[in-house]
Amino acid sequence: MPEELSPRTVIAARMGVILLWLATWEAFGRQQPELLSYPSLVVTYLWSMISSFELFSLLAASARIFLSGWVLAVLIGVTIGVVVGASRPVRLMFEPFLNALYSTPLVALIPLMVLWFGLGEKAMIISVVLNAVFPMIIMTIIGSRNAGKEYREVARSFRLGRIQTILKVVLPGALPYLLVGLRLTTSSALRGTIFAGFLIPDQGIGNALRSAGDALNASRLYGLIMVVVICALLVDVVLRRGIKLIDYTR
Amino acid sequence: MKRRSLPDLVWAVLGIVLIVAVWQFYGQLTNPFLFPSFTRVLGQLWEYIASGILGRAFVETMGLLVVGLAIGSVVGIVVGIVIGSNANLSATFAPFIQVAYSTPRIALIPLVMLWFGVGFNAQVVLVFLSCVFEVVTATEAGVQLVTKQYREVARSFRLSRLQTFIKVILPGSVSYIFSGIRLGMGSAFVGALGAQMFMQASGLGSVVKHAMQSFRTDQVMACVITLAITAAVLTAGMRRAEQRIAPWRNDSFDD
Numbered sequence: 001m002p003e004e005l006s007p008r009t010v011i012a013a014r015m016g017v018i019l020l021w022l023a024t025w026e027a028f029g030r031q032q033p034e035l036l037s038y039p040s041l042v043v044t045y046l047w048s049m050i051s052s053f054e055l056f057s058l059l060a061a062s063a064r065i066f067l068s069g070w071v072l073a074v075l076i077g078v079t080i081g082v083v084v085g086a087s088r089p090v091r092l093m094f095e096p097f098l099n100a101l102y103s104t105p106l107v108a109l110i111p112l113m114v115l116w117f118g119l120g121e122k123a124m125i126i127s128v129v130l131n132a133v134f135p136m137i138i139m140t141i142i143g144s145r146n147a148g149k150e151y152r153e154v155a156r157s158f159r160l161g162r163i164q165t166i167l168k169v170v171l172p173g174a175l176p177y178l179l180v181g182l183r184l185t186t187s188s189a190l191r192g193t194i195f196a197g198f199l200i201p202d203q204g205i206g207n208a209l210r211s212a213g214d215a216l217n218a219s220r221l222y223g224l225i226m227v228v229v230i231c232a233l234l235v236d237v238v239l240r241r242g243i244k245l246i247d248y249t250r
Numbered sequence: 251m252k253r254r255s256l257p258d259l260v261w262a263v264l265g266i267v268l269i270v271a272v273w274q275f276y277g278q279l280t281n282p283f284l285f286p287s288f289t290r291v292l293g294q295l296w297e298y299i300a301s302g303i304l305g306r307a308f309v310e311t312m313g314l315l316v317v318g319l320a321i322g323s324v325v326g327i328v329v330g331i332v333i334g335s336n337a338n339l340s341a342t343f344a345p346f347i348q349v350a351y352s353t354p355r356i357a358l359i360p361l362v363m364l365w366f367g368v369g370f371n372a373q374v375v376l377v378f379l380s381c382v383f384e385v386v387t388a389t390e391a392g393v394q395l396v397t398k399q400y401r402e403v404a405r406s407f408r409l410s411r412l413q414t415f416i417k418v419i420l421p422g423s424v425s426y427i428f429s430g431i432r433l434g435m436g437s438a439f440v441g442a443l444g445a446q447m448f449m450q451a452s453g454l455g456s457v458v459k460h461a462m463q464s465f466r467t468d469q470v471m472a473c474v475i476t477l478a479i480t481a482a483v484l485t486a487g488m489r490r491a492e493q494r495i496a497p498w499r500n501d502s503f504d505d
Contacts, residue, residue, distance in 0.1 A: 232354065
C-alpha cells in the first residue's frame with residue numbers, strides 16, 4: 001500500500017491537475033483557436049456574457065424550467081409512489097408498467113409533448129417532469145414497502161389513521177430510498193432540461209448550446225459547457241447538503 | 251397471517267388490461283390525431299414492422315448502444331480499478347469524476363459534433379461519454395469496499411498483491427461493476443437516442459424525430475412502446491447476467 005497523502009497535498013494535487021489541463025488547453029488551443037479555443041479567450045467571452053446579462057437571462061430561463069419540473073416530479077412521484085405502494089393489489093397491477101417506464105429512455109416522449117403542448121415552456125416543463133418522475137415513483141414504492149413491514153404493527157397499535165400512518169411512519173421509514181430517488185430524479189431533470197432545450201427553441205441554455213454548436217462558435221460553446229458543468233456541480237452540492245440535513249439515519 | 255389473494259400474475263395482467271382499456275376508451279373519445287387509441291398505435295407499430303423501417307432503425311440503435319456501452323464499460327472498469335486501488339489517485343480525481351458524473355452528458359452533443367463530426371464514430375463517442383463515468387464510479391466504489399472488507403483475510407492467507415487482486419478484489423467487485431454497467435446502460439440509451447436525433451439522422455432517434463416533424467402522435471407512441479419493450483428486455487437481461495455471475499449478491503437497489 002502506498003503511503004497516504006495529507007489532505008493538503010491532495011488539494012495541491014487537484015490544483016496541479018487543473019493547472020496542467022488549463023496549460024495544455026491554452027497551448028494547443030492557440031494553435032487551433034477555431035476548433036479548440038483557449039481558456040483565456042473562453043473566460044473573456046464568458047465575462048462579456050456576464051456583463052451583458054445574457055448569461056443571467058439564459059440561466060434564469062433554464063432554472064425556471066428545471067426547478068418547476070423538478071418540484072412537480074418530486075411531489076407527483078412521491079404521491080403516486082405512496083398510493084401505489086400502499087396497497088398490494090394496486091402495486092401488483094401497476095408496478096410492472098411503472099418499472100418498464102422507469103427504464104425507458106423517456107426523452108423519446110419529448111417529441112410527443114411538442115405535438116401536444118406546442119413549442120413552449122409548458123411542453124418543456126412537462127417533458128422534464130416525465131423524464132424525472134419515474135425514479136421518484138419507483139424508489140417511493142420500494143421504500144414504503146420496506147418501511148411498512150416493521151412499523152405498520154406499531155402504527156396500528158397506536159391507532160393511527162391511514163394518512164397519519166403514511167405521514168408519520170411510512171414516509172420517514174422510506175427516507176433512505178426517497179433520498180436515492182431524489183438524486184436520480186435530480187440528474188434526470190437536469191438531463192431533461194437540456195434535451196428539451198435542444199428540441200424546443202427556448203430562451204435557455206440547451207438551445208444556446210445547440211446554436212453555438214451550429215454556428216461553430218467554439219469560445220461560446222466551451223463557455224456554455226463550463227456554465228452547465230458549474231450549474232450541475234452547484235445543484236449536486238446543494239442536494240448533498242440538503243440530504244445531509246434531512247437524513248436522520250446518518 | 252397472509253390474506254388469501256389472487257396470484258401476482260393475475261394482478262399484473264389485470265393492470266395491463268385496465269391501462270389498455272382506459273387508453274383505448276380515451277383515444278376513441280378524443281381527436282385521434284392528438285391522442286391515438288391503443289389499436290391505432292398498434293396498427294402503426296405493425297406498419298413500421300411490416301415496412302422494415304422499425305427493424306432497420308432498431309438494429310442501428312442497438313449497434314450504436316452496444317459499441318458505445320462496450321467501450322465505455324471496458325474503459326470505465328480499467329479506470330475504476332486503477333483509481334479504486336490507489337487511495338491517493340482516488341482522492342485527487344474524485345471531485346473531477348463527480349463533476350463529470352453529475353453533468354448531463356447530453357449537453358456535450360454540440361462539442362462532440364465540433365470535434366468528431368456527426369457520423370457513427372462521433373455518435374459512439376457520445377454514447378461512450380454518456381456511460382463511462384457511471385461505470386468508473388461504481389467500479390471504484392466496489393474495489394474500495396471489497397479492499398476494506400477483505401484486506402485482513404487476504405493478508406492472513408499471505409496472498410501477494412496480484413493474487414489478492416485476481417482472487418479477492420476482482421470477484422468481489424463484479425456485482426458493483428455490473429450495477430455500474432446497468433446504470434450506464436440507461437444513460438447510454440438516452441445518449442444514443444440524442445445522438446441519432448441531433449447528429450446524423452439514424453436509428454430510432456431519427457424515426458421519433460421524423461414522427462414529430464410530420465405531426466404523427468401515433469408514430470411517436472409506437473416508437474415509445476418499442477423503446478419501453480427494448481429497455482425492459484435489456485434491463486431484465488442485465489439482471490439475469492448479474493445473478494449468473496454474482497449470485498451471492500441479491501439486491502435490486504438502483505444506486
